[in-house]
Amino acid sequence: MSDDVLSLIPIDQEFVPSSAAREKAAALLQEMLPDGEMCEAKVYDQLHFIDQGENCEAVLCPSCGRRFEIDYFTENDRGLTWWLEMSEAIAKDGSIKDVQTTTMPCCGAGLPFTSLEFDWPAGFAHFALSIWNSNVADGLLTVAQLGMLEEVLGCKLKQIRAHY
């Protein structure tokens, strides 16, 4: 058994929508994706890493501009070693309060972990709206659906697909 999770998070890492907006958005998302399970809107006190599960293929370094692949099949691959260390530093519940800066394997720059971009996308948030196993073709909402949720929540959203 594997699971696919779609999470929607504000582009602004600090933004938390009102509880009324969160409730309305969760109901709307469930209506858009009727097959989906465990649809919920969560608020986190600490900034959380909203991960992409097994879908992390590469990391984009904002310092040198390189995209380094995470090669899961090569032992001692530099990207993989870095990624495993990061994964361990992130709390089991996704909180990243213990992860401040990281040394990039590509260029050695010390960067805030929250400044990194991932492929597939992942992100950092105090709020996430998630739904499990929605069975939509490519796992993502359409632009129109996303726009409706952005209007309800009052913020621009980013879609994150995780596979476990």
Ligand SMILES: [Zn+2]
């Ligand atoms: Zn770099």
